[in-house]
Amino acid sequence: MNLTSPLAQDEGASEGEPLASADALQSGSLPKIVGPHRKTICSLFSKSKTTRMEQDGGKHQNGWIHSCSQRSVEEHLQETTIGDGGTHLVEFSNAMRAVEKALRQVAASKGRAQDEAAEWKRKYEMERLRAASLEQEQQVLEQELEQCRSPPDPWTSDEPLELEKADTENGERSPVGSANGWFPLHVNSDCCKREGICSQQLLRSHSSSSGNISLLSEVQPVAEKASFRLVWGCAGKVSPRHKHDVVSFECGNISTASRSSKQITLVWDSPPQTVLIISKPNSPTCTALCKEMIRWLREEKGVGVYLEPPMKKEILAEDYFNCVKSCETEEEVLQLHTKVDLVITLGGDGTVLWAASMFKGPVPPVVSFSMGSLGFMTPFQSDRYKECLQTLIKGPVYITLRHRLHCQILRNPDKVKEGEDPCESEVHLVLNEVAIHRGMSSNLSNLECYCDGNFVTSVQGDGLILSTPSGSTAYSLAAGGSMVHPQVPGILFTPICPHSLSFRPLILPEYVTIRVQVPHESRGQAWVSFDGKDREQLSGGDALICRMAAWPVPAACEQESTTDFLRSVREGLHWNLRKRQLSDGPIST
């Protein structure tokens, strides 16, 4: 009689597959086998060992040298002739079941061990790749820091300059600024080691310059500048989570790591010592307030004052104001940002635009007192100036970073021969908008527009406005553009009276470069205005190149960015003002 092995019905183990080690059996990791068949089973494992070693020539993988296979058990059972001993048969059968169970367990453990090994290998590979990418990032960071020490010209470089850098190794932020006299030196040594943009790291001036943009020749510390930090937070709370990355990838999931709408707070490390007051000309009320403010700032706060030459001349009749400084030459105006801690404007929005236009590079924080009719960008009340300035000088101050557009005219760039540079006009940094329009011409203007080299459209109408979000409530609004919160990064593309039924305004992302070109075959010429001023003519073939500038205007908020914006929209523009419907009358069903 032949005995059928229970292993023949085993679903999990395939034929001939090694299931267990005989050593494991002998070392007691298999269940103890008792009874007359103990010897037989042990000899079975021994036999298997010998057979396997003969078959493999002693070359076994993963340490599974002493193996027992399903086939060898079956073979043995077939060879075994069963006598009359029914009890022995039952015992033998039970023993074989126990062996089968043990063999299955060992097979399962082997599978688990292999899975675990594969998982560890995967983790190791991921860790190795992460370390390699960190090393690469570190190299890029070092290169960028090196570049900042000998910075590119921001007006000729295609890359927008960054105002801040990614987190350093210890989780601190290392700010990077450059051009026009601002260089981060010893980025970590002078740093306050706290989160945010730190002026101590940023501020270094140099003595010599060439033309509009100065090159670093001699570096000196700026002793007279007050130092401050800009920190990211939300609703008044400093956010420890601010990261430079916008998108993070974790376990294959994409999430936004930071939002652009964070409220920025300015924290003075040392109190401001010098302010520049810019006042609307020919306004007796502005002049009177300017004089009062100078007295208060000097006597109560010990703060020095700079004025524009016309205003200084106007008040010099009184000896008291001899102490007021002024920026007489163009060179001095270019260096103003290294001397003043705060800019105060007295007037309307036009005065804020004027103040911004004085700074061709970095702009100190601007505090605007309302002395005009609308005051969209002038949130502070002039009759409460002492209280306001007291709070601002003490800090912290909420800041709206009002972005500017970097605009330049290229004269007939298509006609320029290879290797020659096209003739470029002066750079204009606009806070509101650049408008390309028909000017005095009675002809329809015709403008071809490209965005990062892609053809956008041909404007046929009175012209086109390229506006900042801050300018969205000015000319662009009048031309049908949308109102945009000043912290939304973008460039508004708004046609002026287009002769088309389907030309709607667009908002483009802040990183694009826009080119507006007058076609050679255009009937008339076009004109360009920068914040409503400095008109220049465009002839056929001339182009205007426009992109986001590296230097925003940090405007102090009266409350905070969004509250101030919505209040200006409601109170300044009377947006959606309508008498409330009465509750009496028919009730709709």
Ligand SMILES: NC(=O)c1ccc[n+]([C@@H]2O[C@H](COP(=O)([O-])OP(=O)(O)OC[C@H]3O[C@@H](n4cnc5c(N)ncnc54)[C@H](O)[C@@H]3O)[C@@H](O)[C@H]2O)c1
């Ligand atoms: N059709 C129009 O609405 C139109 C036409 C030309 C110029 N402008 C705007 O005038 C600006 C120049 O201002 P200005 O004071 O030197 O000239 P301005 O004296 O002619 O005043 C223009 C008006 O626009 C308001 N204004 C300016 N900037 C604003 C802003 N960002 N948000 C809301 N209102 C704003 C001013 O308060 C002022 O009432 C230009 O940048 C342009 O935006 C508007």
Ligand SMILES: Nc1ncnc2c1ncn2[C@@H]1O[C@H](COP(=O)(O)OP(=O)(O)OP(=O)(O)O)[C@@H](O)[C@H]1O
């Ligand atoms: N310091 C300055 N020097 C020369 N021009 C200035 C100066 N400040 C303002 N301006 C110009 O004066 C004009 C009027 O200024 P502003 O808009 O501030 O006053 P406003 O018209 O009374 O105010 P609002 O626009 O709120 O009615 C603007 O065109 C502006 O460019």
